[in-house]
Amino acid sequence: MGVDATVEGEKVILVPYMEAHVPKYHEWMRDPALLQATGSEPLSLDEEYQMQHSWTVDPLKQTFIILDKDLVEGKFTRGNPHVEAMVGDVNIYMNDPDDPFVAEIEIMVAESKSRGKGLGKESVLLMMAFAIKNLEIRKFRAKIGDANTASLDMFRKLGFEEASHSKIFKEVTLELPLSESKLAEMLVLIDVPPGIVMSRGLREYNASTIREAGGLQLSCCEAILPSLKPTSGWLNYDQANDDILTFISHEVMRSP
Numbered sequence: 001m002g003v004d005a006t007v008e009g010e011k012v013i014l015v016p017y018m019e020a021h022v023p024k025y026h027e028w029m030r031d032p033a034l035l036q037a038t039g040s041e042p043l044s045l046d047e048e049y050q051m052q053h054s055w056t057v058d059p060l061k062q063t064f065i066i067l068d069k070d071l072v073e074g075k076f077t078r079g080n081p082h083v084e085a086m087v088g089d090v091n092i093y094m095n096d097p098d099d100p101f102v103a104e105i106e107i108m109v110a111e112s113k114s115r116g117k118g119l120g121k122e123s124v125l126l127m128m129a130f131a132i133k134n135l136e137i138r139k140f141r142a143k144i145g146d147a148n149t150a151s152l153d154m155f156r157k158l159g160f161e162e163a164s165h166s167k168i169f170k171e172v173t174l175e176l177p178l179s180e181s182k183l184a185e186m187l188v189l190i191d192v193p194p195g196i197v198m199s200r201g202l203r204e205y206n207a208s209t210i211r212e213a214g215g216l217q218l219s220c221c222e223a224i225l226p227s228l229k230p231t232s233g234w235l236n237y238d239q240a241n242d243d244i245l246t247f248i249s250h251e252v253m254r255s256p
Helices: 019-028 032-038 045-057 119-135 149-157 180-189 207-214
Strands: 012-016 061-068 086-093 102-109 139-145 161-166 171-177 196-198 217-219 222-225 228-232 235-238 243-247
Touching: 012 119, 019 045, 019 086, 032 102, 061 119, 086 119, 102 119, 119 149, 119 180, 139 149, 149 171
Parallel strands: 102 139, 196 235
Antiparallel strands: 012 061, 061 086, 086 102, 139 171, 161 171, 217 222, 222 228, 235 243
């Protein structure tokens, strides 16, 4: 998709898929077990470079290479591919013709030494948070081989529920529609500054913009409004009515 971004978590750093990553990625995808787990076909090295380029220009796709922070040599530098620390990838596809706010998500931790450390779970959460904030995704879908119990268990623990099971393709489809509370939880993962969450489009406002718009003051996640009791949480703001309606995780009580 060409969104040149880096997303950092506690255990992983998600970086754009660069040309420098291709040789190692190609080596991974020569493993029959990984090909089967990901439902992929083997590619030549030239084809792999072409695939990498297609990911950077396709408006309906976003991919990140997963870096294991424990394996980064020296200090992490944006723009440096840090091939020594790459352990997998996480991707989304906006491929639902009926709903542009649905994304299919997939995850691969290719390096066995980095499995079982929670890197896959954190990578999925960071990718979902990124997609919510930047692409306005409101539902996630995962298609997983029914023999891949580890991946199925991970997505179910994240709140995904089974939508269908194809016995012909031996594939389970899981879905996670996003409630307002889940949206707020996801946004916090990527340090969205405290602000008002728009009821249409989830646009974030910094404190100065909020003050200009309505005289609101926000410090950390605390909102102090003339007409509302001081409390904390993510605000749901109705642009059309220019009024505060609800907190995502708290009931707003109007002062008498």
